[in-house]
Amino acid sequence: xxxxxxxxxxxxxxxxxxxxxxxxxxxxxxxxxxxxxxxxxxxxxxxxxxxxxxxxxxxxxxxxxxxxxxxxxxxxxxxxxxxxxxxxxxxxxxxxxxxxxxxxxxxxxxxxxxxxxxxxxxxxxxxxxxxxxxxxxxxxxxxxxxxxxxxxxxxxxxxxxxxxx
Numbered sequence: 001x002x003x004x005x006x007x008x009x010x011x012x013x014x015x016x017x018x019x020x021x022x023x024x025x026x027x028x029x030x031x032x033x034x035x036x037x038x039x040x041x042x043x044x045x046x047x048x049x050x051x052x053x054x055x056x057x058x059x060x061x062x063x064x065x066x067x068x069x070x071x072x073x074x075x076x077x078x079x080x081x082x083x084x085x086x087x088x089x090x091x092x093x094x095x096x097x098x099x100x101x102x103x104x105x106x107x108x109x110x111x112x113x114x115x116x117x118x119x120x121x122x123x124x125x126x127x128x129x130x131x132x133x134x135x136x137x138x139x140x141x142x143x144x145x146x147x148x149x150x151x152x153x154x155x156x157x158x159x160x161x162x163x164x165x
Contacts, residue, residue: 006059016055033058081111
């Protein structure tokens with residue numbers, strides 16, 4: 001592919017595709033570019049594949065109408081997470097439901113190394129914000145034994161132990 005990528009400079013959706021409005025209807029920009037170049041719009045049930053793999057590209061030479069199956073087959077398989085850790089059986093956490101993030105990305109898998117890094121960062125942020133003494137105080141507060149029942153000689157349970165109400 002020797003031609004340059006023609007990036008859409010207008011608005012875009014959370015999923016990364018450019019959008020435009022014509023007579024108060026919203027359209028995906030690459031479908032409009034394809035229709036203008038070829039003189040006819042593609043069928044609604046046929047996706048347009050970006051040969052350059054750039055969702056904002058509107059260069060008609062980079063757009064090809066394909067079947068849904070072909071479009072899914074052309075999607076490159078992810079071998080590494082965005083941080084560069086390899087996806088493997090031991091390093092990947094799978095979800096039944098996909099999780100949509102604020103930036104619009106949808107994930108069904110998560111890298112366990114990245115989860116560990118995020119948890120470490122959260123812990124460091126808590127220590128920085130609340131101080132280590134605050135964490136020690138919270139831990140010691142939870143380890144305090146409960147006060148005994150009032151001395152009214154009532155017992156609870158089979159073993160006759162006193163319990164708080």
